[in-house]
Amino acid sequence: MIDLNHIDDLARRLSGLVPPSLRESRDEMQENFRAVLQSGLGKLDLVTREEFDVQRAVLLRTREKLDALEQAVQWLEAELARGDAPDNATH
Structure with a gap:
């Protein structure tokens, strides 16, 4: 309001x-x-400050999760590039 x-x-x-x-x-x-x-x-299509703050917090949590996922993908890609993937170790 x-x-x-x-x-x-x-x-x-x-x-x-x-x-x-x-x-x-x-x-x-x-x-x-x-x-x-x-x-x-x-x-006008406005939001309250409370709604804005809630969405900002959601965005920050999402960004943190995305960063963690990007790091995990980079690690997995590095493992695959070295040939140390779990599938290669059993063959």
């Missing part, structure tokens, strides 16, 4: 940029800015 404090802050800053002649309706404009920002951000 998007932090509403950030949206409120951005809406306040946007309403502060309004020319002085239009400042009488500043509160109304700030609410409109806030509603537009919430609506626009709500349509």
